[in-house]
Amino acid sequence: xxxxxxxxxxxxxxxxxLLFAILFIFAVAIDVILxxxxxxxAARTHALRATPALTEPETWRYWLAMVxxxxxxxxxxxxxxxxxxxxxxxxGAAGFTLAQMVRTRELVAILSSxxxxxxxxxxxxxxxxxxxxLQLVNQELVLPRLAPLLVRPHSAILKGGLxxxxxxxxxxxxxxxxxxxxxxxxxxxxxxxxxxxxxxxGAAIARTEAIAATWxxxxxxxxxEGGTRTTARVVSPDGEEITRGETTPADFALTDLxxxxxxxxxxxxxxQMLSLKQLRxxxxxxxxxxxxxxxxxxxxxxxxxxxxxxxxxxxPFFLLREPANLLRQxxxxxxxxxxxTLGSLVAMTATLPGLPPAVNVFLPAAILLPIAFGRFxxxxx
Numbered sequence: 001x002x003x004x005x006x007x008x009x010x011x012x013x014x015x016x017x018l019l020f021a022i023l024f025i026f027a028v029a030i031d032v033i034l035x036x037x038x039x040x041x042a043a044r045t046h047a048l049r050a051t052p053a054l055t056e057p058e059t060w061r062y063w064l065a066m067v068x069x070x071x072x073x074x075x076x077x078x079x080x081x082x083x084x085x086x087x088x089x090x091x092g093a094a095g096f097t098l099a100q101m102v103r104t105r106e107l108v109a110i111l112s113s114x115x116x117x118x119x120x121x122x123x124x125x126x127x128x129x130x131x132x133x134l135q136l137v138n139q140e141l142v143l144p145r146l147a148p149l150l151v152r153p154h155s156a157i158l159k160g161g162l163x164x165x166x167x168x169x170x171x172x173x174x175x176x177x178x179x180x181x182x183x184x185x186x187x188x189x190x191x192x193x194x195x196x197x198x199x200x201x202g203a204a205i206a207r208t209e210a211i212a213a214t215w216x217x218x219x220x221x222x223x224x225e226g227g228t229r230t231t232a233r234v235v236s237p238d239g240e241e242i243t244r245g246e247t248t249p250a251d252f253a254l255t256d257l258x259x260x261x262x263x264x265x266x267x268x269x270x271x272q273m274l275s276l277k278q279l280r281x282x283x284x285x286x287x288x289x290x291x292x293x294x295x296x297x298x299x300x301x302x303x304x305x306x307x308x309x310x311x312x313x314x315x316p317f318f319l320l321r322e323p324a325n326l327l328r329q330x331x332x333x334x335x336x337x338x339x340x341t342l343g344s345l346v347a348m349t350a351t352l353p354g355l356p357p358a359v360n361v362f363l364p365a366a367i368l369l370p371i372a373f374g375r376f377x378x379x380x381x
Contacts, residue, residue, distance in 0.1 A: 004110070008097065008123045016093035016131070023089065024081050028074045035154045042069045042157035069157045076146040079138050080273075086135055087307035090128045091314045091337045097124065098318035099326050111321060117381040121315045128311050132304045139300060140275045147273040148186060162186060165266055172257045175202070180213075185266075188215035188259035193224060195253045206231045208253045215259040220284075222253045261288050271296055294357040299348055305365040306344040310337055313372040316379040340368065 032039055043065035047057030057065070098120075101107050110120060143150070148162035156163055167180035167190065181192025193213035197206040210227035227250040260282065264271045271279075271288065276297060283293045317333040318326075344364035352360050 004115070005123050008101075008120060009127045011100070012093055012097045012124050012127050015096040016089060019092050019096065020082070020085070020089050023085060024078065027081065028070065031074070032070060038154035038157060039066060039069050042159075046158045065158070073152070073154070073157050076149040079142045079146055080150050082138060083135055083143065086131060087303075087310055087341045088337065090131060090307060090311050091333070091341075094124050094128070094311060094315060095318055095330060095333055098315070099330070102318065102320055102323060102326060105323070107320065108322070111381075117319045117321070117379065118376075121312075121319055121376065121379075124315065125308065125312060128308060132307055135304070136300065139273075143273040144275045144278060147270055150273060151267040151270050162263075167262055167266075170257060170262065170265060172255045174255070175200075176255055178255055178257050178262075180262075183259065183262055185259060185263040188217075190214070190222070190259070193222065193227070193253070195222075195255060204232055208250050210250070210253075213253065216252070217258070217281075219252070220254075220256075220258070222255065224250055224252055227251060227253070264288055272299075276300070291351070291357050295349075295351070295361060298358050298361040302348050302361040302365055303345065305362070306341065306348070306368060309365060309368040309372040310340050310344070313340070313368065313375045316375050319379060319381070321380055344368065 043062055044057055046065040046068065047061040051057065051061065098107070101120075107117065107120070111117065151162060152159075162185050164182045164184050167178065167183050169177050169179050171177055175198050177196040177198070179192075179194040179196075180190040183190045190213045191211070193208075193210040195208040196204050197208075199205050206229060208224070208227060208229045210222075210224035212225045213222040213227070214225075215221075216223050228247050229250040230247045260278075264282075265288075271282075271292070274282070274296075279293050279297055282288050283290060314333050314337045317329045317336075320329075347364045348361045350360075355363075
């Protein structure tokens with residue numbers, strides 16, 4: 001039986017890799033066609049940088065730079081693509097594997113040997129579970145390191161990692177407003193620092209300014225360069241001065257808007273690529289709603305459950321005792337798997353009012369659980 005197990009597992013993995021490669025190349029080709037101007041401009045600039053004496057790049061340097069630009073932008077996205085399409089590609093690979101075995105009558109031979117079709121399905125489920133555990137490693141170790149490259153716009157092709165961006169007036173957990181001219185998300189250095197303190201009515205009571213500031217993760221504060229704090233001058237309705245505005249030197253400023261929190265608010269996808277350790281740090285730092293951090297944490301396990309349950313429910317479409325119309329079975333499988341997977345992911349990422357994050361994330365899995373085991377348990381084997 002181990003020979004049969006290895007044969008089915010190897011065929012499933014081969015189909016998974018082939019289908020994943022085809023879909024990834026197709027997605028890259030579509031993106032290059034739609035954003036061709038950005039790729040050509042980046043390739044031209046990069047090629048001229050190698051030969052500054054020329055006004056136009058050499059042809060071979062231009063096409064080499066074009067290939068480098070595509071690899072530079074889409075190479076790191078293999079890990080992201082794996083995370084997004086793991087569930088659907090697993091269902092597709094299982095469908096191709098079992099369809100090949102139905103066409104060559106291998107399932108009939110397996111049944112005639114006294115082996116249940118459940119055994120065949122469980123081999124695929126076990127291998128798919130290993131692929132989902134690999135996704136956990138991908139999420140914890142690979143994606144956090146690639147996050148600065150994955151949130152880049154097309155204008156940053158061949159220009160390294162995440163670029164600096166301006167910080168518009170942003171409210172923190174205490175109602176203060178933070179503004180900055182330019183933030184380097186990698187070093188946590190913010191130029192043109194301004195923090196406005198407000199009272200309960202929203203009126204400004206003090207402001208802290210600095211030429212530049214650097215986020216201190218150990219002390220959870222911004223260390224200022226040339227910083228000053230100016231309090232507001234308060235005058236009573238009859239014109240008498242209640243408090244006098246004063247300006248004093250300031251070495252630091254306290255706010256829960258860390259450099260990472262500002263980056264997450266600038267790029268919505270950035271938080272989804274952080275590891276569980278980084279999410280726990282974000283919870284302690286603040287700056288991002290605690291409910292959002294909890295949802296992203298539960299989403300790690302919820303997505304795995306959805307992937308496996310959709311796969312289990314889709315297997316009976318192809319685990320057949322006798323030859324059948326495979327095109328019709330493939331259509332039925334697609335009509336179930338695609339809306340089931342994408343709908344579950346949308347439901348898990350959306351915030352439903354009145355529901356705790358854990359219930360919100362695991363609700364699709366709870367709905368799919370009886371469907372999956374009901375279909376698998378009633379399969380004719």
